[in-house]
Amino acid sequence: MSDINILVFLEHQQGALKRPAKETAAAARGLAVHSGGKLGAVILGSGASRGQCELPGFDRIFLSEDRAYDTFNGEAVWGALAAALEEFRPSLVLLSASAVGREIAPRVAHALKTAVAADITGLRLAAGGIEVKRPIYAGKAIATYRCPFPAVATLRPHAFPAGGGDDPASSPSQATVPVTVLPAPEAGSLRLQVVETRTAPGTGRVELTEADIIVSGGRGMRGPEHFGLLEDLSKTLGAALGASRAVCDAGWRPHSEQVGQTGKTVCPKLYIACGISGAIQHLAGMSSSKCIVAINKDPAAPIFQVADYGIVGDVFEIVPLLNEKVKKYLHEPVSAP
Amino acid sequence: MRIAVCIKRVPDSGSRIRIAAGGLRIETADLKFIISPYDEMAIEEGLRLKESSGAGEILVISLGPADVQAILRQALAMGADRAVHLLHEGPSGLELDGRQCALALAQALREEKPDLVLFGKSAIDDQNGQVGALTAAELGIPCVGEVVRVEWSGQKFRLHHQLSGQIEVVEAAPPVAVTAQKGLNEPRYAGIKGIMAAKKKPLVQVPAAVGSPALELLGIEPPPPRRPGRIVGEGASAVDPLLELLHSEAKVI
Numbered sequence: 001m002s003d004i005n006i007l008v009f010l011e012h013q014q015g016a017l018k019r020p021a022k023e024t025a026a027a028a029r030g031l032a033v034h035s036g037g038k039l040g041a042v043i044l045g046s047g048a049s050r051g052q053c054e055l056p057g058f059d060r061i062f063l064s065e066d067r068a069y070d071t072f073n074g075e076a077v078w079g080a081l082a083a084a085l086e087e088f089r090p091s092l093v094l095l096s097a098s099a100v101g102r103e104i105a106p107r108v109a110h111a112l113k114t115a116v117a118a119d120i121t122g123l124r125l126a127a128g129g130i131e132v133k134r135p136i137y138a139g140k141a142i143a144t145y146r147c148p149f150p151a152v153a154t155l156r157p158h159a160f161p162a163g164g165g166d167d168p169a170s171s172p173s174q175a176t177v178p179v180t181v182l183p184a185p186e187a188g189s190l191r192l193q194v195v196e197t198r199t200a201p202g203t204g205r206v207e208l209t210e211a212d213i214i215v216s217g218g219r220g221m222r223g224p225e226h227f228g229l230l231e232d233l234s235k236t237l238g239a240a241l242g243a244s245r246a247v248c249d250a251g252w253r254p255h256s257e258q259v260g261q262t263g264k265t266v267c268p269k270l271y272i273a274c275g276i277s278g279a280i281q282h283l284a285g286m287s288s289s290k291c292i293v294a295i296n297k298d299p300a301a302p303i304f305q306v307a308d309y310g311i312v313g314d315v316f317e318i319v320p321l322l323n324e325k326v327k328k329y330l331h332e333p334v335s336a337p
Numbered sequence: 338m339r340i341a342v343c344i345k346r347v348p349d350s351g352s353r354i355r356i357a358a359g360g361l362r363i364e365t366a367d368l369k370f371i372i373s374p375y376d377e378m379a380i381e382e383g384l385r386l387k388e389s390s391g392a393g394e395i396l397v398i399s400l401g402p403a404d405v406q407a408i409l410r411q412a413l414a415m416g417a418d419r420a421v422h423l424l425h426e427g428p429s430g431l432e433l434d435g436r437q438c439a440l441a442l443a444q445a446l447r448e449e450k451p452d453l454v455l456f457g458k459s460a461i462d463d464q465n466g467q468v469g470a471l472t473a474a475e476l477g478i479p480c481v482g483e484v485v486r487v488e489w490s491g492q493k494f495r496l497h498h499q500l501s502g503q504i505e506v507v508e509a510a511p512p513v514a515v516t517a518q519k520g521l522n523e524p525r526y527a528g529i530k531g532i533m534a535a536k537k538k539p540l541v542q543v544p545a546a547v548g549s550p551a552l553e554l555l556g557i558e559p560p561p562p563r564r565p566g567r568i569v570g571e572g573a574s575a576v577d578p579l580l581e582l583l584h585s586e587a588k589v590i
Contacts, residue, residue, distance in 0.1 A: 006388065009425070025482075032479060036422075042350060071505060072500050072505060073507070074480065074481065074482070075479055077549070091582060098500075098501065099482070099498075099499065099500040100500060100501075102466050102467075102469060102482060102483070103480075103481075103482040103483070105470075106435070106466065106467040106469075106470035106480075107470065107474055108473040109435070109436065109467065109471060109551075110363070110471055110475065111440075111474075113436075113551070114551040114552075115436035115437070115465075115467065115471070115551040115552050116435055116465070116467045116471075116519070118464070118465050118466055118467055119464060119466070120436070121454040131555070134464075135464070135560070136431070136462065136463050136557070137352075137354045137461070137462060137464075138350075138461065138464065139558060139560055140353070140354040140560065141354050141356060141363070141557050141558065141560065142409065142557070142558050142559070142560055142561075143431070143457055143463075143554060143556070144554075144555040144556045144557075144558075145552045145553060145554055146552070146553040146555055147551070147552050148551075155422060157551050168380070171456050191478075191479040191509060191510070191513075192479050192507050192508070192509050193507065193508045193509075194505055194506070194507055195495070195507070195508050196504075196505070196506035197504070197505050197506075198502055198503070198504050199503060200499050200502050200503060202505045206502075207502050208400060208430035209502040210501070213589075224405075236359075237590070239500050245340060245399055246501070249518075255518075255519040255520035256499055256519070256520060257486075258519060261350040261352075261373075261461050262374045262461060262519065263483060265464075269589050270589040270590070271585070280349060280351055280352075280353070281350040282468075283356065284350075287560070287563065288560065290585070290589040291589045292563075292566070293579065296452075296482070299448040299568070304566070304568065305566075306563055306566070307566045308564065308566040308567075308587065309565075309567065309581060309582055309587075310566060310568040310569060311566070311569055311570060311571070311576070312568060312570075312571045312575075313569070313571055313572040313573070313575065314572075314573075317573055318570065318573065318575075318576060319567075320395070320574070321573055321576050322576050322580075323578065324578070325498070325576055325580055326580065326590065329514060329580060329584075330570035330590075335384060
């Protein structure tokens with residue numbers, strides 16, 4: 001197989017790569033072992049040069065520390081990425097299927113005259129391209145596609161291992177990795193201007209699709225005033241808060257927290273469904289979670305069919321107790337319950 | 338203001354998906370089809386912008402087989418002014434990749450010269466989430482994705498969108514493309530009057546110029562079955578055993 005150069009676009013927070021970015025970088029590294037091509041990364045915004053320290057095995061870093069990249073302007077980011085594409089000429093471009101990745105990937109695909117293999121959960125090299133798996137109908141089915149080079153894919157958060165510094169052999173002295181500084185955006189030439197940034201309503205702490213643990217509530221919570229119970233548990237666990245469609249449509253929780261086919265598709269390590277009966281469109285959005293816990297007073301609720309562990313009981317009794325015990329457990333992990 | 342809204346016909350979110358023999362398509366015979374929910378929000382936003390600015394025209398476009406005319410009529414019944422049906426004989430909506438959809442839509446939109454092109458952020462069937470941005474790129478106009486609020490000042494749009502816990506407000510002068518995210522609005526139901534009026538509104542059918550595919554569908558399979566779960570217990574006494582399982586068996590806490 002001829003050399004296949006792979007370019008990844010990595011999101012970070014002040015130089016610390018976000019978890020989905022680590023997954024994307026690790027996936028690219030995994031492919032490069034077989035392809036023999038070069039690995040390039042694009043990192044933009046304050047702290048970008050610190051991000052490169054987390055990239056063992058990469059051959060080329062394109063970065064800009066310009067503060068203009070600290071907010072997301074699709075036009076500006078595309079300008080920088082286009083410059084990197086032009087110079088690196090990758091066969092494959094990988095991004096995270098985050099809000100930013102979802103917005104930028106089509107620009108890359110357009111430039112490369114292809115379509116995005118979007119929100120993939122499986123990736124391997126195939127003759128002259130990649131073969132990807134991606135859930136469709138919110139996970140009611142899985143489709144396999146072949147995408148000839150040049151190809152663009154976005155990787156679903158949590159679907160790929162994040163790797164880590166487990167491969168010291170592939171970690172060269174970072175000083176030897178050529179760095180290309182990308183230009184700051186030309187403010188006057190951009191067709192979009194970011195005029196305001198503020199914290200989103202809801203918890204705002206952990207983005208639902210990137211969260212390791214999700215505590216989710218349904219109609220069984222009986223009203224918006226009871227979601228404090230779930231907020232307490234989610235704080236204890238460092239989890240994001242999710243909700244069913246019924247709850248969001250009723251205005252109990254913001255739409256940004258909705259899990260399901262018409263909300264967000266999630267696959268956290270642990271999904272705790274509280275007072276959620278399990279409508280088919282909700283199950284579609286969360287049933288690829290690694291471990292599912294259901295708490296519901298109706299033993300016949302469909303949620304128990306996908307749950308690994310179920311408790312038949314009153315959420316108002318179980319959730320506070322669970323919170324208390326988890327708190328205790330996290331403080332004294334030696335004496336497991 | 339000239340507004341175009343691109344909509345897709347998809348199986349209702351409550352549908353069970355059955356994979357057809359051969360594994361390359363789904364059974365469509367028993368499915369109930371609807372306007373993809375995010376696209377419905379795009380229509381609603383177009384209607385509200387037209388109503389609040391007091392002038393303008395709303396064009397709805399859909400790509401697909403003859404049946405998509407039903408959702409175009411529904412959009413007309415909601416209040417859109419005219420419709421274009423880009424005919425492509427693919428019964429399920431999985432037949433075309435994002436680039437093919439974007440090329441066909443851009444071809445139809447180019448001569449319409451809209452000030453604003455609205456899309457849903459993603460269709461709930463193939464969940465490609467790229468046709469809005471790809472179409473915009475093809476048209477050479479900027480696109481703001483996953484928007485939860487649209488404001489029009491008379492000269493510029495202020496578009497609010499959410500990125501990992503942050504709301505960003507982006508300003509753009511027309512022409513611009515926008516994709517609708519949940520929370521943007523609550524789409525209206527078409528009334529009897531609207532349904533009657535829709536029958537007389539113009540709906541034009543033209544062949545879709547989709548070009549050749551960029552991605553090749555190799556197969557569709559059911560999701561891997563979940564390991565059978567179990568009821569740990571009833572009531573408060575089940576909490577300790579649950580924690581024990583989460584710790585030692587599932588190893589998630």
